[in-house]
Amino acid sequence: MSSLAGKVAFVAGASRGIGAAVAQELARAGAAVAVAARSESEGRVAGTIHAVAQRITEEGGRALAVACDVTDEASVDAAVAATVAEFGGIDILVANAGVLWLGPIESTPLKRWQLCLDVNLTGVFLVTKAIVPHMRSRGGGSMIAVTTTGVGMTDRGSNAYWVSKSAVERLYLGLAADLRADNIAVNCVSPTRVVLTEGWQAAGGRDIPPEMVEPPETMAAAVALLARQDGTGITGTVECSENVLAQRQSR
Numbered sequence: 001m002s003s004l005a006g007k008v009a010f011v012a013g014a015s016r017g018i019g020a021a022v023a024q025e026l027a028r029a030g031a032a033v034a035v036a037a038r039s040e041s042e043g044r045v046a047g048t049i050h051a052v053a054q055r056i057t058e059e060g061g062r063a064l065a066v067a068c069d070v071t072d073e074a075s076v077d078a079a080v081a082a083t084v085a086e087f088g089g090i091d092i093l094v095a096n097a098g099v100l101w102l103g104p105i106e107s108t109p110l111k112r113w114q115l116c117l118d119v120n121l122t123g124v125f126l127v128t129k130a131i132v133p134h135m136r137s138r139g140g141g142s143m144i145a146v147t148t149t150g151v152g153m154t155d156r157g158s159n160a161y162w163v164s165k166s167a168v169e170r171l172y173l174g175l176a177a178d179l180r181a182d183n184i185a186v187n188c189v190s191p192t193r194v195v196l197t198e199g200w201q202a203a204g205g206r207d208i209p210p211e212m213v214e215p216p217e218t219m220a221a222a223v224a225l226l227a228r229q230d231g232t233g234i235t236g237t238v239e240c241s242e243n244v245l246a247q248r249q250s251r
Contacts (some may be wrong), residue, residue, distance in 0.1 A: 003029060003030045004026060004029040004030040004031040004092070004224070004227060004228065005029075005030030005031075006030070007030070007031040007032070007091040007092055007227075008031060008032045008033075008034070008083065008087040008088065008089055008090050008091050008092065009023070009026045009031045009032070009033045009034065009090075009091070009092035009093075009094065009227065010033075010034045010036060010079075010080065010083055010090050010092065010093050010094070010127070010131060011023045011026070011033060011034065011035060011036060011094040011096060012036045012037070012068060012070055012093075012094065012095050012096055012097040012123070012127050013036070013037055013070070013095075013096035013097030013098060013146075014033075014035040014036055014037050014049060014052055014094075014096065015035070015037035015038075015039035015047040015048050015049045015051075015052060016037075016039070016045065016046060016047025016052075017047070017195065017216060018096055018146060018191075018195055018216045018219045018220070019037065019094070019096040019097070019146075020035075020047060020052045020216075021216035021217055021219065021220040022094050022096065022216075022219065022220045022223045022224075023035050023052055023056065023063070023094075024052070024055060024056055024059070024061075024220070025217070025220035025221060025223070025224045026092065026094075026220075026223075026224055026227060027056040027059070027061030027062065027063060028059065028061065029224055029227075031062075031091075031092060031227070032061075032062040032063070032064075032086075032087045033053075033056060033061065033062065033063045033064070034063075034064050034066050034079070034082075034083040034086075034087070034090075035049045035052045035053045035056070035063055035064065035065050035066065036049065036066045036067075036068035036079050036083075036097075037049050037067075037068060037097065038067065038068065038069050040065075040067055048065075049065040049066065049067065050065045052065070053065040062087075064082070064083060064086045064087070066079040066082050066083060067079065068127075070097045070119060070122075070123030070124075070126055070127055071118045071119055071122060071123055071126070072126075073126055073130075076126045076127055076130050077130055080127075080130045080131060080134070084134060089134055089137065089138050090131050090134040090135060090138070090141070091135065091138055091140075091141045091142070092141060092142050092143075092144075092227045093127060093128065093131045093135075093141070093142070093143045093144065094144050094146070094223055094227070095123070095124040095127055095128060095143070095144065095145040095146065095168075096145075096146040097119060097120075097123050097124075097127075098119060098120045098123075098146070098161075098165075099115055099116055099119045099120065099161075100161055101113075101115070101116050101159060101160045101161050102159045102161055103159060103160075104157060104158075104159065105157075105158055105159065105160075108159070108160055112160060113160045116160035116161055116163070116164045117160070117164050117167075119164075120161065120164035120165060120168065121164045121167045121168055121171070124145050124168050124171065124172075125171065128143060128145075128171075128175070131143070132179070132182075132184070135182070135184050136182050136184075139183060140182065140183030140184055140185075140230040140231060141183075141184050141185070141230065142184070142185040142186075142187075142226060142227050142228070142229050142230060143172070143175070143179075143184060143185065143186045143187070144187050144188070144189060144223055144226045144227065145168050145169075145171075145172050145187075145188045145189075146188075146189060146190065146219070146223075147165040147166075147168055147169055147188045147189070147190045147238065148161070148162065148165045148190045148191070149190050149191070149192070149240060150162040150165065151165050151166045151169060151190075165190075168188065169188050169238050172186050172187065172188050172238075173186075173188075173236060173238065176235045176236030176237075177236065179231065180231045180235060180236075181231070182231065183230045183231035183232065184230065184231050184235075185226070185229035185230050185231055185233055185234060185235040186235055186236065187226050187229070187234060187235060187236070187237050187238070187239065188237070188238040188239070189219070189222050189223060189226060189238075189239050189240070189241060189244060190238075190239075190240055190241070191214045191218070191219055191240070191241050192214055192218075192240040192241050192242040192243070193212045193213060193214035194208045194212055194213055194214060195213075195214050195215070195216050195219060196208065196213055214241065214242075218241050218242065218245070219241045221241075221245055222239070222241035222242075222244040222245055225244055225245070225248055226239075226244065
């Protein structure tokens with residue numbers, strides 16, 4: 001597999017959990033990484049963009065901590081502009097920022113429903129919209145949205161989180177067709193099992209049997225593989241992490 005040396009990655013939702021693991025993995029592969037999220041100081045949920053950026057630089061990588069509220073277009077545009085100013089462009093987008101709400105529809109407050117749509121869907125739209133022109137100017141790139149296997153679990157009912165992620169998958173499947181001519185790969189990837197992130201635990205996620213737990217490093221490895229793609233490679237797919245890695249091993 002090729003190195004990501006010379007590439008620039010923008011990872012949204014990178015202050016903890018899957019996003020932090022992805023940012024560190026991309027940096028180890030040689031990419032300069034914009035560690036983007038709202039968390040600039042420690043709060044109720046552990047993790048900050050500055051701590052993740054520091055871990056990357058301590059390992060010899062290049063990182064920039066950029067404050068970014070994905071629900072605010074001006075904030076997104078400023079974060080993207082800061083990344084381009086620092087690193088010269090953007091080749092990889094990982095749209096990972098998200099909020100969790102798994103309650104049944106009839107007991108979901110409107111504010112929770114709207115928050116899931118604002119962060120999980122509109123946030124992906126805004127970072128994607130802002131970064132497409134920069135990838136075009138670089139002659140291609142790779143966009144990856146983090147989703148969930150819950151999208152397909154219709155037999156288990158419905159909730160705001162799964163609905164918002166389902167819309168992201170439709171957005172990215174259509175976008176793959178739109179951007180193929182620009183040599184930009186567009187894919188979605190979800191954990192195969194459950195990643196016990198800090199957000200999951202803070203939201204009161206239920207106990208998960210050990211065999212159903214997936215380390216965030218598995219997702220990071222899958223994202224790193226997709227980050228190496230462009231419009232001539234893997235694009236227009238919705239994959240689970242372990243399937244992505246199995247495809248790599250079979251080649």
